[in-house]
Amino acid sequence: MVKHWSVPVTEALKADGVRIAELATSSTPGFTGDKKHAQDLLIHRGEALSALQEKLYANGRSGDRRSVLLVLEGMDTAGKGGIVRHVIGSVDPQGVDHAAFGVPTDEERRHHYLWRIRNALPRGGQLGVFDRSHYEDVLVVRVHELVPREEWEPRYDEINEFERELIREGITLVKVAMFVSLDEQKKRLRQRLERQDKYWKFNPSDIDERAYWPAYQEAYQAMLDRTSTAGAPWYVLPADHKWYARLAVTELLIDALEKLDLDWPPAHFDIAEQLRRLERA
Amino acid sequence: MVKHWSVPVTEALKADGVRIAELATSSTPGFTGDKKHAQDLLIHRGEALSALQEKLYANGRSGDRRSVLLVLEGMDTAGKGGIVRHVIGSVDPQGVDHAAFGVPTDEERRHHYLWRIRNALPRGGQLGVFDRSHYEDVLVVRVHELVPREEWEPRYDEINEFERELIREGITLVKVAMFVSLDEQKKRLRQRLERQDKYWKFNPSDIDERAYWPAYQEAYQAMLDRTSTAGAPWYVLPADHKWYARLAVTELLIDALEKLDLDWPPAHFDIAEQLRRLERA
Numbered sequence: 001m002v003k004h005w006s007v008p009v010t011e012a013l014k015a016d017g018v019r020i021a022e023l024a025t026s027s028t029p030g031f032t033g034d035k036k037h038a039q040d041l042l043i044h045r046g047e048a049l050s051a052l053q054e055k056l057y058a059n060g061r062s063g064d065r066r067s068v069l070l071v072l073e074g075m076d077t078a079g080k081g082g083i084v085r086h087v088i089g090s091v092d093p094q095g096v097d098h099a100a101f102g103v104p105t106d107e108e109r110r111h112h113y114l115w116r117i118r119n120a121l122p123r124g125g126q127l128g129v130f131d132r133s134h135y136e137d138v139l140v141v142r143v144h145e146l147v148p149r150e151e152w153e154p155r156y157d158e159i160n161e162f163e164r165e166l167i168r169e170g171i172t173l174v175k176v177a178m179f180v181s182l183d184e185q186k187k188r189l190r191q192r193l194e195r196q197d198k199y200w201k202f203n204p205s206d207i208d209e210r211a212y213w214p215a216y217q218e219a220y221q222a223m224l225d226r227t228s229t230a231g232a233p234w235y236v237l238p239a240d241h242k243w244y245a246r247l248a249v250t251e252l253l254i255d256a257l258e259k260l261d262l263d264w265p266p267a268h269f270d271i272a273e274q275l276r277r278l279e280r281a
Numbered sequence: 282m283v284k285h286w287s288v289p290v291t292e293a294l295k296a297d298g299v300r301i302a303e304l305a306t307s308s309t310p311g312f313t314g315d316k317k318h319a320q321d322l323l324i325h326r327g328e329a330l331s332a333l334q335e336k337l338y339a340n341g342r343s344g345d346r347r348s349v350l351l352v353l354e355g356m357d358t359a360g361k362g363g364i365v366r367h368v369i370g371s372v373d374p375q376g377v378d379h380a381a382f383g384v385p386t387d388e389e390r391r392h393h394y395l396w397r398i399r400n401a402l403p404r405g406g407q408l409g410v411f412d413r414s415h416y417e418d419v420l421v422v423r424v425h426e427l428v429p430r431e432e433w434e435p436r437y438d439e440i441n442e443f444e445r446e447l448i449r450e451g452i453t454l455v456k457v458a459m460f461v462s463l464d465e466q467k468k469r470l471r472q473r474l475e476r477q478d479k480y481w482k483f484n485p486s487d488i489d490e491r492a493y494w495p496a497y498q499e500a501y502q503a504m505l506d507r508t509s510t511a512g513a514p515w516y517v518l519p520a521d522h523k524w525y526a527r528l529a530v531t532e533l534l535i536d537a538l539e540k541l542d543l544d545w546p547p548a549h550f551d552i553a554e555q556l557r558r559l560e561r562a
Binding site for chain 2: 062085088091092093094096098100129131186189193194197199200201202204210211264265266267269271275277
């Protein structure tokens with residue numbers, strides 16, 4: 001067991017049976033340490049993550065088609081960007097395929113909703129990161145009825161099928177839904193309005209969205225209930241404490257990479273011969 | 282002046298009049314400190330770079346079309362990957378557009394050589410990184426005569442014209458050519474053959490390329506002589522000392538970002554009104 005964890009993070013955060021409406025967003029499931037412990041651990045475990053990611057990258061460069069894809073979902077201010085900055089920021093940028101999915105562009109709208117997702121899938125050996133994802137098409141789209149129910153309703157099954165296909169192609173999905181409380185969100189939005197270096201993160205519509213909180217909770221619940229599968233489970237991440245959220249995602253990624261059981265790629269050449277050639281060159 | 286620098290890095294590394302064949306690749310132009318100083322400074326200056334990059338990103342999100350593009354060229358083992366890992370690794374991955382240009386794919390071959398380059402240009406607000414670039418088309422292509430002289434010869438002018446266009450579009454180019462000695466390269470290749478965790482970086486053709494060293498020097502010299510322009514100058518980076526190379530590129534990027542004279546984007550909303558709305562929401 002990793003220091004300061006009472007159960008593996010994959011156990012602590014599993015979605016099975018979780019009721020979003022009752023989630024304690026300031027809890028720190030499985031973690032027995034405090035903020036200081038978490039911050040110290042984050043540095044140490046970030047290095048472990050970076051070492052594993054380098055092996056993934058090395059294998060990708062040697063023809064291995066496998067990759068890992070972190071899917072981040074959560075309301076505004078849930079801390080998705082902070083995860084990218086502070087967790088993904090610990091690994092080599094060469095090995096990261098990052099994509100953020102906002103309101104669809106005109107071109108994206110002309111295609112199936114999975115089109116832009118397929119275009120952004122990580123290449124072999126890469127650590128992919130989706131800041132929002134295909135799940136927007138059963139979250140914001142459902143809440144605001146951007147398409148009629150008969151259109152979004154079949155998407156749950158379609159997404160499950162899509163993800164089975166990704167798994168067959170060698171993509172390990174790490175799906176993380178981040179949750180803050182309505183109060184914590186208010187605090188974070190207020191900060192964006194009080195600090196000149198945060199204005200750019202604020203959009204007046206963020207406040208409008210707060211009126212839809214119960215509808216979003218319902219949509220998130222349906223997402224967890226219907227798309228958390230054995231091959232691609234959801235992890236439910238209480239995210240009021242940023243230090244916990246960052247450490248927990250680091251551990252989830254380490255777990256996913258360890259399960260790939262990676263070794264350094266073998267030499268595809270005669271080492272002694274190449275050393276002799278090199279000395280003469 | 283930044284601590285431990287006797288002249289600004291942009292002065293110390295300027296390409297004007299540099300003869301590649303006579304370059305002291307183990308020198309540390311402009312830097313008066315030692316390895317330990319450089320490593321300490323790198324952390325500190327990496328944070329400064331990260332803070333500037335965040336402002337660039339914030340402005341990009343607010344509609345500013347400007348971006349910065351680091352172009353890295355250099356022979357195998359020159360340390361381009363290390364720059365990405367250790368310099369670009371200090372900034373938020375959300376703000377990085379990284380592209381590596383290897384041997385062209387079949388599709389790339391069917392297009393003009395600048396096609397793949399145009400497709401990978403950084404979006405507004407992004408810090409772009411090219412690990413190799415359009416300059417391969419006057420380097421490896423020239424050395425190995427992959428196309429006849431009458432085809433590569435006009436490319437110098439064409440590239441200058443292309444880069445003028447990029448500058449007009451708001452891209453600040455930071456072009457860095459990294460040079461190690463033939464001996465240093467041998468040492469680094471040997472390491473790739475002696476360490477199991479480095480085999481994947483080695484290709485037997487890397488040794489073949491050493492026979493073309495003088496031709497590469499000539500091609501690099503022509504590149505510097507003909508494409509170092511006032512708007513997009515080349516910087517010549519002695520790279521035997523990785524600690525120097527990483528610090529120097531950090532300083533070059535800081536310089537480029539500072540020249541954009543970035544401030545935090547202003548609020549495009551009435552702050553007091555939004556604060557009132559938030560309290561009620």
